[in-house]
Amino acid sequence: MIKIKNFPENARITFLGSIFKDIKNEEWNITIGLENDxxxxxxxxxxxxxxxxxxxxxxxRNRRFNQNKKFTPFNESIITIKIDDLQKWDVIINQSKQYQFSHIVSDIHATLTDIEIVLPQIELARVLFLHTAYLSRAALDQRRFFREFDIIKEENQTLINILDFCNFPPSQYDNIGMRRLLAWILLDTEARASFESISKNFLSEKVQTKFREFWNFNFIPPSLKGAELTLKVYFSPKTNKYYVNEILAISNLPSEINHTVIFCSPNFTVKNTQVSSERSSRGSKHTRNEDPIIDDKKEANSDKQITIIDSPKITLSLSSPFETKKAAIKHSGKKGKFNNDDVTILPEPNVGTGESTIFGEIGRGEFENCQDESVDLELFMKRFEAFKAMIEQFTLQHNILLKIKFTISKLPAVNRSKLHKTDDGNFRSIAEVQLEFQDKKFSIVEVDTSDNHKPLSTLIVKVESFEAWDQNFPSFKEQIIRRSLRWPTAELLKNIGIPKGVNHPKNKFEITTSDKEFKDWVKRFTEVLKSI
Structure with missing residues (x-):
């Protein structure tokens, strides 16, 4: 349950209005219509x-705060639409002078066809950009990104140098989804232009009275061609239109980034091969609180720990995911090109939301609002190149190339273990090959150990049924994490299949198919298949 101190109990948002601040204050606020108890x-x-x-x-809209009892769900429908070109949608202004998009759409599942929907501009901006308190503040500050990030583009990668006094919460760099979102906003041409249009419109359009400044939010959206939006909508018989309360997910989000993005900072440090918490005078430690009370009347203290505020997640998935990493650099966070020798790629680390100062009274809070579900397994195919080449060599030798099934999936997070991620912060993946050989069925599995966390042999499991094996495969993957990157024991697999390991060559990631070590690997693999 989300609690905001100055909201009444069981408050429901009915609309979002103008952004404003008193002349004597620095913090910008947003007007909110609330339905009370x-x-x-x-x-x-x-x-x-x-x-x-x-x-x-x-x-x-329609979210409840400070809730202490259950309510009958509001009359809403959930639809998913595909965007043609959002920049061609009509822009309309409602009676309270808030900007909205309007367009004739159809649900891709054909539940509703040729309907007019009305989408608040601020809701679209919220799900595209305003995932954290930092990004919300930065959206109104035209020079924030230029002051805090130095972008260095190279042939096969882009370095993002995190400059001195950057206020992006250090703990958020450990979140792969948040890193990817920030990189997309910083580097994608349309995304960056759209984000910056917020501050440009804000600066040129805000109105000042004797005691207050205010602005009605509007921006230029990215085209989002081909993206799919899942929406909560309600129908108004009076206007014969569908109004969007909330965007739940965006899939197939366009991106022009096709290379690795590395976030660099001298404050990223390594200790005993494990990343330590980033240390800086602004405070880098963070705690998690599932039920904090957000107090907008008090100022956050920059010396206090950041509290991660669990909030409803927005599901985003890119049409073409890219890899992100963290790296330590030797020099201070100043603009300018630096040598690759100065960069060390790091392993991943095992509340008020306003701008914080050392004079604040309460702890700092930050949201984790982005759930990245990009289908990025193809990024990790290269980590299985030797394994795949070995399988292909075997199948060619025995003329069964067309009788195999090759898949890659992610290992799951289990309890507090961090082993489902590799040291570079990406999800640890597992490759599986299903094949039939000499009238027997086999599943061959290989785990990504490119970070040399632990040596783990190729595992061959003789199975009676691929269907039964597939049903047990999720629990099989969990056992790998539970056993600290070791294969499940034969006892655990006794009702699934008969396991046998095959040792890798010592230099698996550098081997070529002409090497003797590679040929010996194929030979060992073949002998094990014949023996069980």
Whole structure:
């Protein structure tokens, strides 16, 4: 349950209005329409309130806050639409002068066809960009990215040098999805232009009165051609339109980035081959709190730990995922090109939301609002090149090349173990080959150990049925993590199949098919298949 201190109990957001701040203050706020507890009289039920704009990751229409009882679900439908070109959608302004997009669409599942939907611009910006308190604040600051990140493009990779006084929460660099989102905003041409259009419009359009400044949010969206949006909508018989309350997911998000992105900082350090928490005077440690109370009336203290605020996740998946890494650099975080010798790729590490100062009274909070579900397994195919070449050599020798099934999947997170990720922060993947040889069925599995975490042989499992094996494969993968990157024992597999290991060549990641070690690997593999 999300709690905001100055909201009444069981408050429901009915609309988001203008962004404003008092002349004497620095923090920007957003006007919020709230429905109060349903037991109150009509005059008391609806009220205007506000929250800091840095709370935007939480603020979607129809969400409830400070909830202490159950409510009947609001009459909403969930539809998924495919975007042709969002920049060609109509822009309309409602009675409260808030900007919206309008277009005739159809649900891709054919539940609704040729309907007019109305999408608030601020909701689209929220799910594309405003995933954290930092990004919400940065959206209104035209020079924030230029001051805090130095982008160095190279032939096969891009380095993002994190400059001195960068306020992006250090712990968020450990989150692969957040790294990828930040890289997309910084490096993708359309995404960067769209994000910066927020601050450009803000600076040129905001209006100042004697005591207050205000602005009605609007921006230029990326085209999002081919992307699919999953929406919560409600139908108004009065206008014959469908109004979007919330965007739940965006899939097939276009991206022009096709190379590795490395975030570099002198504050990233390594100790005993494990990454340590980033240390800086701004504070880098963080805690997690599933039920914090957000207090917009007090200022966060920059010396206190950052509290990670669990909030409803927005599912994003890129059409062409790219790899991100962290790296330590030897020099201070200043602009300018540096040598690759200065860069050391790192292993991954085993509340107020406003801008914090050392004079604040309460702890700092940050949202984890992005759930990255990009299908990025193809990024890790190269880590199985030797294994795949060995299998292909075997199948060619025995003329069964067309009788195999090759798949790659991710190892699951299990409890607090970090072994489902490799030291470079990417998900540890597992390759599986199913084949039939001499009238017997085999599953051959190989785990990505490119970080040399532990030597792990190729495993061959003789199975009676591929269907039964497939049903047990998820628990098989869990056991690998539970056993600290070791294969499940024969006892654990007794009802699934008969296992046997095959040792790798010592230099598996550098071997070629002409090497004697490679040929010996194929020979050992063949002998094991024949023996069980």
């Amino acid at each position: 349903e037991d109150l009289t009509k005059d008391q039920r609806y009220l205007l309130n506000h929250a800091r704009f840095s709370n935007m990751p939480l603020l979607a």
